[in-house]
Amino acid sequence: MSDDPATGDAPSDDPASRNVPTEDVPTDDPLAWATLDSAVAYSCPGFDVRHEDVRLPDGTETDFDYVAESESVVVLPFTPEGDVVVIEEWRQAVRRVNRSLPVGGMEPEDENRDAAARRELREETGHEADGVEFLTSVEPANGIANSVLHFFVARGCTPTAEQELDHNESIRVETTTLDELREHVAEREIRDGRTTLGLLYYEAFGTAAE
Structure with missing residues (x-):
């Protein structure tokens, strides 16, 4: 199976530079804002809040705050039998157990996005994949965050490793069929947007290898 053709760079280990351009990107688009200054206003494990002074197209100078975080990978893992590996995890922000696909931020040691997808799958589920295939990349909330999600399909996933969870993670691993997963989304039993x-x-589109 072919891996992601556009591997990209490994993320910086500097929290203040999470997925943030080092300089304002020039553009001739009349809608573009000019960034006059940019700094981290608040930092915590997982993300920063950046404060920027900007100039709007009409010349008005104001400020803008947004969430800055490392790029993340989302993995749709299939077992050799065709079942889907899913996780259940408590999400404090919505006060409930969230059923989802394995998701996690890229780490400085990841050589590329393929490696990040394999690592997140192993750490969160204890499963290892025979191969991973790139699906797409999206910006899920670019009005308030610079988040980028890279989606992968992982095939031949078997529980051959141990979970390596963060101190604040408690994850239950299960398998389901693709039909059941589809039904859970249709019936709103799954609310996780990434999943x-x-x-x-x-x-809708499958993968490049199909």
Whole structure:
């Protein structure tokens, strides 16, 4: 199976530079804002909040705040039998257990996005894949965050490793069929946006290898 053809660079280990351009990108588009200054206003494990002074197209100078974080990978993992590996995890922001695909941020040691997808799958589920295939990349909330999600399909996934969870992660691993996963999305039993988008994209377009 072919891996992601556009591997990209490994992320920086500097929290202040999470997925943030080092300089304002010039553009002739009349809608473009000019960034006059940019700094981290608040930092915590997982993301920063950046504060920027900007000039609007009409010349008005104001400020803008947004969430800055490392790029992430989302994995749709299939077992050799064709079942889907899913996780259940408590999400404090919505006060419930969230059923989803494995998701996680890229780390400085990841050589590329393929490696990040394999690592996240192994750490969160204990499964290792025979191969991974790139699906797509999206910006899920670019009005308030610079988040980027890279979606992968992983095939031949078997539980041959141990989970390596972060200190604040408690994850239950299960398998389901693709039909059941589709039904859970249709019936709104799954509300996780990354899982919904990954499944719908796969259903609509498949992967480059298919």
